[in-house]
């Protein structure tokens with residue numbers, strides 16, 4: 001039997017740096033054919049577009065497969081398995097497959113899917129890499145809810161003190177073979193060290209915790225872990241209950257905690273002023289993630305706009321094709337004031 005194709009799963013919360021790490025990985029491919037399967041939450045395929053627009057010879061359009069919107073963990077049967085079968089049926093099979101999950105996905109159902117007969121003889125999970133946004137974690141974004149813990153102490157009821165963010169964080173870490181503490185450029189050495197120690201304590205035995213800035217890590221460290229994670233699903237089970245129904249491949253975890261929507265507006269005139277405007281809106285509405293592409297008056301290139309919490313980055317990435325308009329996806333916890341955010345972003 002031919003050797004199984006190794007697949008690496010890259011997980012991590014919204015904006016942790018998954019696409020950035022994958023881009024860095026592709027830059028080191030050195031002739032190795034890496035196929036990508038990209039899954040996003042929200043109606044705008046920004047990650048796939050960024051990878052296709054990066055201009056590297058290694059980011060070939062035909063090697064990038066985008067899953068339909070939603071979370072990979074909930075659409076294993078109807079989306080992930082057929083995509084994988086299509087990829088495996090190609091004459092020129094890839095040397096390695098990298099799967100970027102959406103920031104809200106649980107990796108466990110995806111790992112389990114590798115035991116499905118349709119693909120189990122052909123691919124294996126080489127490793128699950130969980131990226132952690134070092135800065136957001138140090139700021140307490142994924143902390144358990146201290147107010148609820150206090151309330152719990154005061155009453156005998158067993159109140160749930162988890163937050164939707166802390167639950168996802170715990171479950172992504174529980175599944176990892178390697179944890180990357182990313183964005184260390186925004187941390188002091190002591191902060192990075194504390195996080196590394198915490199995560200080492202929290203993770204399964206023998207899981208490596210490494211630090212990175214901009215996802216810059218050697219390809220040989222990231223790929224070739226030989227974990228065969230699908231054979232070891234019990235050890236990496238979910239800590240939290242997410243209302244799963246995992247017998248029929250229709251895993252549904254509680255995405256009701258999060259929502260996303262897209263806005264389209266005309267071209268902008270001043271990127272710096274627009275970024276400031278966006279930053280203000282993010283703060284006012286506690287938006288978790290905002291990203292997309294803007295058309296800038298008089299500029300032939302499109303402007304990529306990336307915001308993770310209050311931190312915004314803009315850069316011209318590739319010539320703008322299609323209508324000269326600005327499209328952004330907004331993601332946050334449920335209850336976003338869509339009308340007010342749309343009005344503010346359209347102003």
Ligand SMILES: Nc1nc2c(ncn2[C@@H]2O[C@H](COP(=O)(O)OP(=O)(O)OP(=O)(O)O)[C@@H](O)[C@H]2O)c(=O)[nH]1
Nearest residue numbers: 014015016017018019020103183213214215306313
């Ligand atoms: N300062 C800093 N910024 C980073 C680092 N890694 C990624 N970023 C920035 O963080 C933003 C999000 O990065 P992505 O790679 O798109 O994150 P992601 O995890 O793919 O995001 P989603 O797919 O939306 O969950 C971008 O603006 C990146 O340039 C890092 O190590 N340091």
